[in-house]
Amino acid sequence: MEVLKVSSHSTPNSVAGAIAGVIREQKAVEVQAVGAGASNQAIKAIAIARGYLAPIGIDLICIPAFANITIDGEERTAIKLICEQR
Template sequence: MGVQFDADEGAGNEVILRVKSSSSAASVASAISHAVYDGKRVTLRAIGAGAVNQGVKAIAIANSFVAPRGIVLDTRPGFTTVNTPDAGEISAILLRILVH
């Protein structure tokens, strides 16, 4: 089974991971940790409770991936509006990953 999330290269040094309710939390965690290792800023975008759940689980798993290297991940939640062809404007949760 393939990875169940989409990645966008944001402005400059940012990666935006679009998480779905069907996303594998371990796969998203792997993408988070690799982006952190590459020095990129990471933001998760989730629409719906199931997607937010997978995103939060992914951050927890990613923390365990990066901890042996002395890295600690924090999260700053926020909102954004997404335009979709089907539903028009809908709200999404943004989970910004802060690296310490």
């Protein structure tokens, strides 16, 4: 499954386009965010992506989970948003 990493500086419309593209091709994508700002941008992007995919008959769902990742040698907890077609 492809992983898209979102930061607090990510543009939600751009991330939404990436999510929609991967969903069309692979049926599922994992969106990762570390921190409140990044999580906010990721959720906005998923909401926008639902709007992109709805007209072509794709109902996008999101399953939230935690993931332990390493950034600069330091272990961090990320929000993992698994998006797939219903």
